[in-house]
Amino acid sequence: xxxxxxxxxxxxxxxxxxxxxxxxxxxxxxxxxxxxxxxxxxxxxxxxxxxxxxxxxxxxxxxxxxxxxxxxxxxxxxxxxxxxxxxxxxxxxxxxxxxxxxxxxxxxxxxxxxxxxxxxxxxxxxxxxxxxxxxxxxxxxxxxxxxxxxxxxxxx
Numbered sequence: 001x002x003x004x005x006x007x008x009x010x011x012x013x014x015x016x017x018x019x020x021x022x023x024x025x026x027x028x029x030x031x032x033x034x035x036x037x038x039x040x041x042x043x044x045x046x047x048x049x050x051x052x053x054x055x056x057x058x059x060x061x062x063x064x065x066x067x068x069x070x071x072x073x074x075x076x077x078x079x080x081x082x083x084x085x086x087x088x089x090x091x092x093x094x095x096x097x098x099x100x101x102x103x104x105x106x107x108x109x110x111x112x113x114x115x116x117x118x119x120x121x122x123x124x125x126x127x128x129x130x131x132x133x134x135x136x137x138x139x140x141x142x143x144x145x146x147x148x149x150x151x152x153x154x155x156x
Contacts, residue, residue, distance in 0.1 A: 009122070010080050012122045013080050013087060013089065014077060016035060016115070016122050016123070016124070017091045017113075018075060019031070020035055020124070020127075021073050023035065024065075025072065025073055027065050029058045029061040029065070030058060032057070032061050033054045033055070033057045033058035033061065034054070035123060036057055036123055036124045037116055037118065037123045038054055040053070040057065040123070040124050040125050041125075041126050042057045042060065042124075042126075042127050043127070043128045043129065045129075045130070046130075046134075049064075067099050067101075068097050069098040069099060070097055070098055070143035071096075071097035073094070074093070074094045074095075075092070076091065076092040076093070076094070077091070077092075085116060085117040086114070086115065086116050086125075087114070087115040087116075088114050089115070090111065092108075092109075092110060093107075093108070093110065093111060094106075094107070094108055096139060098139055098143070104136060105134070105135070106135040107131050107132075107133060107134045109129055109131045110129075110130045112126075112127075112128040113126065113127050114126040
């Protein structure tokens with residue numbers, strides 16, 4: 001593999017990870033499921049969750065989203081190890097949210113990923129969520145924006 005192809009693969013895999021976060025935050029469960037191969041597995045071991053296959057991943061994402069009043073996930077770049085048409089990697093995650101039952105959650109976590117190049121581009125074959133820090137202290141903020149609208153600074 002040449003250096004240009006390796007760089008392109010890394011950019012595409014990073015874009016895949018970004019698409020996952022965007023689909024999750026926008027509640028687009030069909031798009032989220034499309035980011036996985038048909039035989040992929042999505043796991044959250046700490047919550048006893050395992051979804052195998054696109055349909056189960058789509059349905060599971062829909063079920064999980066019903067619990068949230070609001071949910072924010074940010075993904076930070078991590079390691080990518082390329083091996084031809086497959087790869088593995090880690091992405092670093094920060095999540096916070098309020099559950100519909102009034103509970104709150106903040107966590108710092110990792111996604112342990114496996115990827116495969118497909119005719120449609122890179123896809124997840126496995127995504128495993130590992131929590132490193134978890135906090136249920138009530139979040140003092142709100143999903144409602146109450147700040148004054150942005151205005152241009154006065155010219156001098």
